[in-house]
Each structure stands twice: as C-alpha cells, then as structure tokens.
Amino acid sequence: MTRPELRGTFGAVSSTHWLASAAGMAALESGGNAFDAAVAAGFVLQVVEPHLNGPGGDVPILLFDAAGGDVRVICGQGPMPRAATPAAFRNLGLTRIPGSGLLPATVPGAFGAWLALLEQYGTLRLRQVLDHAIGYAADGYPLLPKAAGAIAVLAPLFRDEWTESGHTYLVNGVPPRPGSRMRNPALAETYRRVLKEAEAAGPGREQQIRAAHQAFYGGFVAEAIDGRLRRASVLDATGRRHSGLLTGDDMALWQAPTEETARCRYKGVEVHKPGPWSQGPVFLQQLALLEGFDLAAMGLDSADYLHTVTECAKLAYADREAWYGDPDFTDVPLAALLDPGYTRRRRQLVDGRAAAGTLRPGAPGDRRAWIPPVGRAEPPGGPYWQGQLYDGLPTVIPPVVARTEARGDTCCLTVADRHGNMVAATPSGGWLKSSPVIPGLGFPLGTRGQMAWLEEGHPNSLAPGKRPRTTLSPTLVLRDGRARLAFGTPGGDQQDQWTLGFFLAHLDFGLDLQRAAETLAFHSEHVPSSFTPRTHRPLAVKIESRCPDEVTADLTRRGHEIESVPDWSLGRVCAVGVEPGDGMVVAAASPRGEQAYAVAR
Template identity: 55%
Template structure:
C-alpha cells in the first residue's frame, strides 16, 4: 500500500506527535540519556507553546504509561474538577441551560501541569529545569507559526480587539494577525515557567523536592493566586453575549492533585487495550472493541462498505452509552464493569443490522434503564446565544478560505497528542488539550488562558455528567495503550474531540485485524460518525451523519448510501491526526521500535533511530 512516508524503525527510541518540534524535542531528550517519561514531559510542555490553538498551560492532560520498573500500566488523570462555586442551580438561575463555550465561567482546575510533573517526579530522571528548558526557549525566543495558528487568531481577532484585549496583546502584532511561518514569542509564559524553575530550585535540594515545590508554585503559590485574582476581578464576555466573572478560586487549586490509577482494559484477540476511566470517553473505545469481536471484520477490507458500516454502527451504540452513563465515578454510580461485560456487548452487537440506525440507543445495564439529557437545550440556547465568535471544539468563528495560508479552508480547533517509547521499553501516550488561545482571555501576569472544559457538563440535574462542585467533567481526551500477547506493545492516539475514539478505533482495526503497519494504518482513508449531541458548546445533536474522505472507492460510498448512511464527503486527507509508536521483541530478544505519524495538515511527525 502507498504511504506518505516510511514507518520509522529503530532500537534506541521513537517519538510521534502532532507537531515536529515536540517530536524532535522528545527525541532530543532520549538522545541525551532521558527516559520516555522525561521525553514526554519535555515534548508536552513544548506542545503548549507551539500549538497554542490546540492546548495550553491552563488545560488538561490525561496520560497512559507503561513502566518497565513496575511492569504495569498506569493512568494519570490530568482532568481538573469544577470549582466549588460551580453550582448548577445558580447557573440555571442566571438563565443558562448550557455552560458557555468560551470565557471564565466554564474553567476547571488546570490539570495538565500536575499530570506532567507527577509523571516526571515518579517515573522520570531529569530535573524540572531540564524538561522545561525547550518550552521556555521557544516561548522566549519565538517559534514558527503553522498556518492553523494564524487562522485561529484571525477567527477571534474581532473578539480580542473588542473584548479580550489582554489576548490581543499576546497574539496580534501591531493589531495585525501574524503571518504563517513568522516567529512569534510569548514572553510572559516564558517568565512564568522560568519563575517556577527558580522558586523550585531554591526550595529543594533534590530533584523530587524541586518538582514538589513546582507543584506548590502552581497550585498553592503565585500561579494559583494570579488565577484567583483574575477570576474574581475580571468580567469577561462569553457566548451568552454577556460578561461574567470566573468561578475558579485559590482554594480549588490548592486542594487538587492528579490521581494515578489502574486503567480500564478489554481483550480483543491477541490484544489487551487500556484506556482511561469513565471520567473520559475512553471506555467507548473498549465498548466498540467488545461489540466488534462479533463483526467478522477480517472478511471486510478497510476501504469496503462492510468495514465502515460495522464500525460506524458500533460507534453509535458506544456513544449513546457514553451519553447515558459516563461521568466522574466519585459523584455518579457508573456501571463501568457492566458496560464492558462480554454478554452485554454481545447483545449490543446484535443490534447492528444491515441498515444504518437513525436512533440513539443507549443500553440497559445491570437492570438499570438509561437516562438521556434534554437534547433540546442546545436549540433553546442557540436562539439567544452570541455565536459571532464561533461554535464547536474549541469555539472559533467560521473562516473563509485564506488563499495565501491554505488552499482549502481548514478546521483550526482541536487537541494534541504525543507518544514515546525508549530503548528500555517504557511507553507514554498523552492527549493534552484545553486552555486554547481562544478559550478565555490571556491572564497577563501568567501569559496563558484557562480551559473551558465545563462546557462538556450538563446543567440538568441527576445525570452522570451533570455539573457539580468538585466534580470532573467527562472529557473527550482519550490516549490509548495496547498489550499484545500480554506484553506491552503500542501507544497511540489522536486529537479530535468526539472523533478521538472513532479514528483511533478504526486505525487499531486496520493494524490489528488487517496487518497494516503503523504508517499504512494512519494513511488509510478514514471517516467519523455524528450520532449524538456534540460534547462542546452548543451541544447540538446530529444523527446518522457519516463524514468520510473522498479517497474511498465510489462503489463503497454508493453502498454506504444504500445502507442508509447520510454521507458528507470530505477532502481526500481530512479525517484524523493519528500518532502511534510500538515495540516488540525480535527472534533474538532484541527490542524493535516503530513509529508512524499523521500526514494530514503537514504538521505531525514521527522520529526515531
């Protein structure tokens, strides 16, 4: 099969990410003696700088890792909770039916910093100063703007100039949108990270004490105080068309720390796939796996209508269960084991027929009937909302094509992903997101924006993902880790919001069932379904839409239409931003490492040797 680039093969280390600078930064750490955890942290902080439209310091970072020392998979929950002031009754009293998509109201505790540093402290070997040095340098000295960043800034330029002037100071150059390819610096962010390094170094004599001191700087020190002051004092315009102060406070930051836990897993043939818990959408991947055990996919080629139809219909069922059942298990009684039970998933698979389903069919689990939210809330919200500055994930205004920047209009909002494997076999998969440059105004003293993850909750009471103080919103962020024959094998993932556990699932099936190598499985024509309310404001519901790349054979497209799918034909290379790395032993017991990266958007890169 034709591929856009070779699958990387080596023995020393491999990295794949959504930006070449993060990939090369992480590989540089491996070259200088760091392990996979050091490399992932350094690469993750660089992603915050060089993909600011896709993630930021004020965002989130769920992480899956394999530790050779522990011989175990671990999940680090970098999703922060709702503030204590996030009372859904108070929100409804303000006339809200949904949390806004931008502004200060939907901010949670920013969990990315805690997740990255917890992994560094417990599994890494490098110092805080060493892993932060590349990010500080890019923020201080400048990094090249990819076209998507320039388009993202153009999409919110009017908002920045009229309302969010602190953001305009960071992202506009003399009032103009910076050109793609130009070097752009974010010195305030560089100063924030440099101050953390300096205070941490002064506070502790050992690597671990310095990392703990840095966590204190962020969650109980000057960063938390600045966030508290900004949220208390600034009234920020959001998608309601009004201005609101933020809910996040110092106390919310001070009492939080990331949780390290065992992931959920499910077997599929030779493979065992690990995903984050029901506070994420990760179990939707596992539910699809359990259904597709019975689909006979080996008889259907990856570009055939049978392959697409069966996976698409399994996704519809899994996403309906996500809507009905997933939420923070500390607040909601989520039947996680029931959702992954083999008999339950077999019964769900029996619902997949020859024709596309037009219904949202959540399942009855452990004798409990599902409950769906009020899906008309989105339409009522839109009737009075201010949509000038955008909708969707993340919230951006629609852009016309800008010929000097891109031949086609491109979607400027998304997320990031990073995979690393070192020569000892340690593995990391992380999907950082949130805190986009468009999410909320830049806090001038810190140089970054807060996340808007609470837009993924419901204000309707009694749902597993209803808003509550201290409760984590059910995030779409979903890294993946797979074992093969009981041995750690692959880390992979993609940006894409609701599409993450669709693109990743189809990639995995092309590789595990049809034997494509990593790059072939990434490059192959892809698709996604919309058959649920979107996870991002304004949470509109679309049913039975299948967005599919035009590279599929015409006969396959015709057959899918005949099966009842409402097709939206996309550009040839428009679906997914997969990254993947794998490891296996050869006949002499040597560790062979492989990597592939997404060519779509001309930004993701795999490196290794």
C-alpha cells in the first residue's frame, strides 16, 4: 500500500486534484457542510484540470442528505440543442456526430448543477465557494504534466485555427512547461462577473444563487456563447469547418433537475447510481450478475475472478448499448434489466470461455434489442493533432508515447461530513481539446452530443432537447438507511469497471478503502466506446502489468486477448466513507496519476 487510509471525526474529501481536495476541506473548516465543500472543490477542478473538464461541461452529482435520509441525483448533463436533429447532421454530409468542435455541443450543465446543489442543500454563500476557483484562475496554479502535454500537441491548432484557445492556453504563443504557473484571467473574470451580478440582486443567499444562474444561462455568458456560435465556423474533427447549433434560448430554458437514483441491493448494502441517461445502471447490472458467484472462494485477482468479472461486464455493457437512453424520451426497461429472473438467465451465459464476436444484449420483457452498426471510419488526413481531434476522448497522446496507456479521463470528487451528509460527483466535458474557447469567457463548450446516434429508433438516438447518454457514473452506498460510502473515478466507459473492482475488493474481500483503491485494475474493451469513433476490441482485456504471469496465461487459454499496461495506469479511484460503529469518517485516493489526494480531519 502506497498511502494510509485516512481517518477523522470532522470531515473527509477525496478528489482527483490536491488543490480541489484542499478547497473542499477549507469549505468544511469555514462552517460549510459536505454539499458546500463539493461545490467549492468542483469549481476548483474546472480551473486546475482544464484538459478534463470546465464550466461548459457536465456533471452528475449523487448526494445523501442526512437530515431527510434521502439519496438524490442532480443531473448536470445538459440536453442537445433544439436544432439538433438527425436531418441537420445528414444535411451537412455527416453520418456521425463529430467528437470535437461546435456541432456536438450540449447545454453546459456543470455550472448549473453545482449551483443547484448549493442552493438546495448547501449553507455557504456563493462567494465563499467561488473564491478558491477565482484565486487559482487569476493568480495561477501548477500546470499538470498531462495538461501541458495536451497543450503541446494541440499548439499548432491553437495558434492557427482555435486562436482564442491559443490566447488561453499558450504563453506568448508557446506551450507552457509542466509544473509552471498557469493563469486563466478570462475565466477568473467570468466567475467574478457572475458573482458581481449575483450579489447585486440582493442580500439573500438563495436569491444570489438564482441570480448567478440567470447571469450564466440567461445573461452575459449565454449571450457570448450564442453570439459566437451564430457567427463562427470552426475547424472540427471532420477536417472541415462548421458552425454550431446551440443557442442562448437553449440555455435559457434549462435547469438542472433533481431526480430519483437507480438502485439495487448487494450483500446487505443499497447501491445508488444515476439513471439510464448515464451508464450508471451498468454497475448495478454487474453486481446483480456477480451475486450469483462465490467470488470470495475464487480469490481476489485470481484467473477465475478476473474471468468472471470480465464476462459479466460484457453482458451488462451490451445491455447498456441496447437499452439505455434519456428516460424522458424513451421507455428504458430498467426494472426488467434488474429483475432476478432476467439476471439469472443472463448469468447462465457465463462459462469458462471468453465470449467473442458480436454483443449479446438481453431481451427484457421480450423486447427485441437493436444496436446501430458501429462501422469503420478513418480520420481525415493532416497533421498529427488532427487525428487526436478526431478521437472524442479528452486524452491527447504525444507522438512518442505508446498507445498502451488508458484512454479516457475525467475528474472525480467525494465528500463526507460529520453530520452524515455525503456527495459523489464526476465532473467532465468542456475540456481544452473539445471545442474552441469562447472569446471573453475563458472556457470551451462540452461535446457530449457525440455520444448520441444519428440512426433513429434507438434509445440513445439524437433528438432535440434530449440528453445524450453519458459515461459519467459516481456511486453512493447506504447501509441501514445511512450513507456509508461514496466513490468514483475518471475513465470514460471504463468507470464502471474500475470502480467495480474497487467496490468488490472492499465489500467482498474486506480491504480497507485505500487498499481497495490500489488493487489490481483491469477492464474489457468488448463493447464499443461511447466516444467518436466508437472503437472496440471484442476479446481485449487490459490488465496492469503486476498481474502474475500464470494468471495472464490462464486468461489467455480461456480466449481473452490480454494486453499488459503499465502499473498504476488504469483509473484514479477517489472514495470517502463513514464507519457504521463509531461514525469515523474515512478517505482514500488512488496513487495512479500522482495527483488524486484525500484529506480527513
């Protein structure tokens, strides 16, 4: 174990950046609760991890309110614009929604979701939770090596095409050094102006938060976005120039909804996830399948264990591809997908061999599954950065780096306080590679629209005002009606495989949170990626290289195509918990990436 599990009595914060964790703890120290701390940390992440998220992105927020005993999810996944129809894209000669540029932009959901959490459940004022983010944007923060690397690869694009991104991320036209002091004065001014307009609205806390929402979604921020997308035609992942579909009217109509969670019981606990507008229920389906196996008898990280977990993941993710979508627009058979009888039939498909070939979704309620064909598409020709732009994931890979590293990333934060409140959130979208920075605002838009299908008749087909199914998937766990564990990880489609390994190591094998966060990580690439260009490798399983040779040899004999990747390279699990006996708060953070940190007092 590289770090200890942290314990305390006052509060715990764990996030993918040490500065965000410190900001969250500062909010607790100033008298705030877990919800205030999460908002403060969330805004800091928008500044210090610009390659992975921003105010123009999205976030699902799971919360447990100790006063009411309720678990809720605030959906910060903005919908598609009203002008976004399959015909609109086909008229442009497109057969898929590009992974970058202006066309895939959705309504920015992250900013409004954090405001909704603060208004409904927080206690601090807007200024108190924004001050840290404003300070880092204005005065600077140490630039992460991966952010610096991404900027270096994309520097020609930023200099020649996305010039506002160049003004934001380049220093005198040159990529900044890793660890150098990075500033974003335009973003700092955006936060300050939102705050100024909020405080001018009146003295009330809630009044100011609502005014901040108006400034962003109906005021100067929306006006800047609307004006830019109406006038601009920018180079995107297609290799051509396109304008956008998002308008100020789309933004003015949106509020972050607070919804019921998806849930299931597993070995004495109640596990909560965002609904099927996310991939979250796939975690629940995996648990339902695995409950029929004696994992403890197999042994953690044995060949039997790795094979069984991988095969169950394939089945659950196949159902994701066939059945998940925005439940406001499509009838998602979630109850049937979690039904014990359905799960029992699906479990019988798991045998001693690796399932290959086509996806095997089930038929809940005797429905017939249909998944649009993925097809093969080649990126447009051109410089190296053009190929990186074509891939809709936030990851930017320098030419000299092998492609064995994990693809897909985002952010994560978790918070627990001494009152029993708990939060888990995975902010993402609006990263520096997604779209050009909006002039005067200091941030780009998110491109989650790339995840919707242009083919009609699927639960995740594109429609105006519809949420594209997101990969973002935090988790919150209750025991005896109280919140006991909150966790998440960056990782795109792999989030619900990497966090599953953490959860099983903790619950089924009794590892403490830190040891569970450091256990061997692996994932299947059987199911197509949610990101353009939707690549997949049906038999491929990536496993960190410390997996024993005899285990990988056994898995190979079963038909898996094992790809060994560097140790400490898959995922960055962040977790907090509350001990059921003495009420101690605990926290853990994966050492992977060398930037996630936990704090407890």
